[in-house]
Amino acid sequence: MLQTRFEQRPAFVQYCLRRLADFACTRGNIEILEWxxxxxxxxxxxxxxxxxxxRGDVKMLQWFSENGFEITDPNLLEVAVEYNQLEVARWLSEHGYAVNSLEMAKIAGKTTAYRQCGGWFNMDHRSTC
Known part of the structure; x- marks a missing residue:
């Protein structure tokens, strides 16, 4: 039935699927995202x-990564620390998220959570001033 609707009204079906994907992302429902x-x-x-x-949803981040979605938003680390999602900050660091010293200084000025997770970051990507 979905195939028939897709053939008849592809734009509408794509819209519905995008809405369903948005809902799944909001709820952290990986099974719906898989479908x-x-x-x-x-x-x-x-x-x-x-x-x-x-939200601190490491499983969702892992799913995005494994399914070819690029995790390149330059502010993700800041978001993780701002919301005290230290496991996410660790995951980002362990999965090649570039962290530079200027970014870390900026985050450190905003929250004490930086001190709790500072040892997890790969500081090989230091920027030069």
């Missing part, structure tokens, strides 16, 4: 990834 992903739905923004970071 929707088979239809080739693409993220329209990085907002679902940012929401996963702010």
């Amino acid at each position: 929707v992903n088979q239809f080739g739905i693409e993220l329209q923004s990085t907002e679902p990834i940012r929401k996963a970071v702010s």
